[in-house]
Amino acid sequence: MRTHRFYPVLASKRGNFFSSSSLSPSETIKDFYACINDRKLKRLADYISADCHIEECSFPTPFEGREEVLCFFDQLIASMGDNVKFRVKQVCEGDELIAAAKWHIEWKNAEIPFTRGCSFFECSKEGGKLVIKKAQIVIESPVKPGRLVLVLLKIVTTVFDDFPKTTEWFLKSPHVILQWLLKIYTILFGIFINPVLQSYVPVWKLTARVYSYVFHIVLYILKIFIK
Known part of the structure; x- marks a missing residue:
């Protein structure tokens, strides 16, 4: 089994966007979440590959292809309302265009309980820019069975x-x-x-x-x- 080395990259709070052709994997992921927070679905589509595979562990089956993935994110953005945002705390970058993000969800800058999560991304190059090819999203369970x-x-x-x-x-x-x-x-x-x-x-x-x-x-x- 291949292992990937991850290097921590602090999440940026800058509001401006990078040129997608010059982004690193970590910058791509930060900009990806910025698109979600700013409700910019069209720009979000620029980061999704045609054969994108998203595995969201809250759903029984993964989302396959750009159309299905964008439909999911469209519903996610609609469900977030006007005041909910993702707060990306840390982004780690690994070898072979691999990146991971640690985040939680906030309402008006206040953390919502049981919304901490991690996302693992595999990027690829398409037309001179980085896009998300695969992702696995794991969110904190509200059930805490303990021992x-x-x-x-x-x-x-x-x-x-x-x-x-x-x-x-x-x-x-x-x-x-x-x-x-x-x-x-x-x-x-x-x-x-x-x-x-x-x-x-x-x-x-x-x-x-x-x-x-x-x-x-x-x-x-x-x-x-x-x-």
Whole structure:
């Protein structure tokens, strides 16, 4: 397995953009996040290769190709609203046009909890400029199981060691198991769970409506007393 050496580069706070033809991998990534913060999707497209592959670990499948990747970032920018921005704390540059960024998300310069993340980028040269060819984005989980993770890891590794052949087959073809689990879930959902859920739908609608009324009343009261 190849290893890449990373060299830390402090994130710049400059608002101006570099010429994309002269950017290093670290500068490319900083400018990439600046485009997201400034809601400049068209300029963002200049940093996405035609065959770009983005793996965002919150989603079950990666985004493939420029069109699909830009659609994702368009939805991301729309979800950020007017006051949310990425704060890139550090960018590391490695060999072979590799770069990594450590960041968190802020609302009006205040860090939002559980939004720390790391992104790993592989760039390539297209038409004399650097573009992002591959990326893996990992964001902090809001669930903090603590020592439970070590207990679960011990259980899993014990099962793997006791059934090595089955484990090898599973690790080579995990999608087969997932497909069977999905089929079992679909059957159970159709026979048992779906009828129960349908009976509770009216109750859920009423509950959601009540919560909505309460929420709007609280907002109205806050607007009166907090000005």
